[in-house]
Amino acid sequence: MRNKYTLLVTAVTILLSQGSVFAQAADxxxxxxxxxxxxxxxxxxDVYYNYTTNNRQGATQDTAGTFHTYNKQFAVNAVKLSAEKLADKESPWGFRMDLxxxxxxMYQERPYQTTNSLHNMQMVQQAYVSFFFPVLKGLTVDAGKMATHIGLEVLDSKDxxxxxxxxxxxxxxPFIHTGARANLQVTDKLSTSLYLYNSAQGTGYTGNGQQFGYNGLTAYGDNTSGNAPSLASTQQHAYADGPNPTRAIGTQxxxxxxDTxxxxxxxxxxNDNIKGRDNNALYYLNNKLGNGGFAQQSSFKTDHWVIxxxxxxxxxIDxxxxxxxxxxxxxxxxxxxAAFGYEEAGISRGSIKSATGLADADVAALPEGLVTAGFTDSTSLTRPNKVKRVYQTYQFQAKYEFTEKFALGFRYEYLDDKRYGGILAVNPPLWNVTPADRYDLRFQETLGSRPTPSNLGQIRTITFTPTYNFTENLQIxxxxxxDYGPGNQFVDLHGRPASHQNGIIIGAVAKF
Structure with a gap:
């Protein structure tokens, strides 16, 4: 009996040792x-067909929508090839490249709505290198060009x-940034991230290197203002991202x-500005006394964008x-x-001298009415130095999977921009100009029935999305x-003012 037990123990030991050997070999x-x-x-x-009930079609951009600007046409939304090596404990380096x-x-980099795509990196959507450090549950650092961390949605429609x-x-x-990020997995439930970007506006270029179009609205290389195209210039880059040494800082x-x-x-x-907002003294000297474009240095405490x-x-349920x-x-x-033309109290000679550094004699020579009566917007001699505008958005999305092949999605959006003047000038921000991509708000301006800035800064969307997985690799x-909002912010099929627009878009994505 003892021999039987000894034989059994020996056999089990051999099997376990062999299993360990096999496991070690596999590792x-x-x-x-x-x-x-x-x-x-x-x-x-990714391809689609779009039909939206307005008067845009063919080669004319339908800017009342978002990325789906080809109305009443078939279109190739995007073609993408990705290569990625994850950085982990066993192999602490990696990279990602999305072509x-x-x-x-064309709408992913600044300036948005530019169709020629001559001097940008739009075909390289993402390109970054990765480092892994064994800190807590893992610290991963990426540096390069990457999709933004802000927002619920992503650029790939299939996701x-x-x-x-x-x-x-x-x-x-913003859509895409160039910079660096660090993600720390603190516990299985908690992770934190720090982001350092060139700018908050997103990667791309703008007129004269100014992300907010302070010195002009013309993009590099466009000879519409009578100046020589800057693509031939040896003094500046055509591809500009972040015009000053101040970096954008993000967190997550x-x-x-x-589990639910x-x-x-x-x-x-x-603060994506080179020049700051003039105070009253600088504004007067710059615009009324012919000071030759003097302006103060931009300061984050005064000039900033926070999201x-x-x-x-x-x-x-599952x-x-x-x-x-x-x-x-x-x-x-x-x-x-949009912050200009608001009434503000008068200023003193002392504040003028302090702000400009002018000599006493020059300050004393300023008109008496300037320092006693003060400036008002009716005389166009003033603009406030510290003005804030706020916009808020609310969004609800839901998805119910009836089967492995069929699901129904729902999205409701509400943009509240009335405190900002109704132009929501974020993509792209143009000084005192309602952006072209807000065609829904621009139409009434052509009729003379909508002042600029206006108070029509509210708009809503409702979207139902049936999704059918034809196969594991083909999604429809x-x-x-x-889309609707207060007032007649849209146009109908005949170009007449309308309070809404309806649309249907069929997209098919083959993925691998």
């Missing part, structure tokens, strides 16, 4: 993999609940309360996902493109979308 084989065996390739082809092209690709990009993401949040805190509830808090703060974004994800998204935006000083989405 060694995994570690011995070449780096190129760890690179994952993926991509997709993308397509008819809607959103709806097919079309919503007004919230398109109008209030993500916490999973349970997750909260994400994003922030982004920046707060809160996302709450709740899955009460088949149902609900998401609430809230965005708060604040622009101050020169960053506030249909957006039934309605």
């Amino acid at each position: 060694k084989k995994e570690k011995d993999k070449s780096w190129y065996d760890l690179v994952n390739f993926s991509g997709y082809v 993308q092209n397509g008819q809607n690709n 959103n609940i709806a097919y079309t990009i919503g007004y919230v993401f398109f109008n209030t949040i 805190v993500k916490y999973a309360f349970t 509830a997750t909260l994400v808090w994003n922030t982004l703060s920046a 707060q974004n809160l996302i709450f994800i709740f899955k009460p 088949r149902l996902t609900t998401i609430f998204d809230y965005t708060y935006g604040e622009r101050a000083g020169q960053s506030n493109t 989405k249909v957006d039934l979308r309605r």
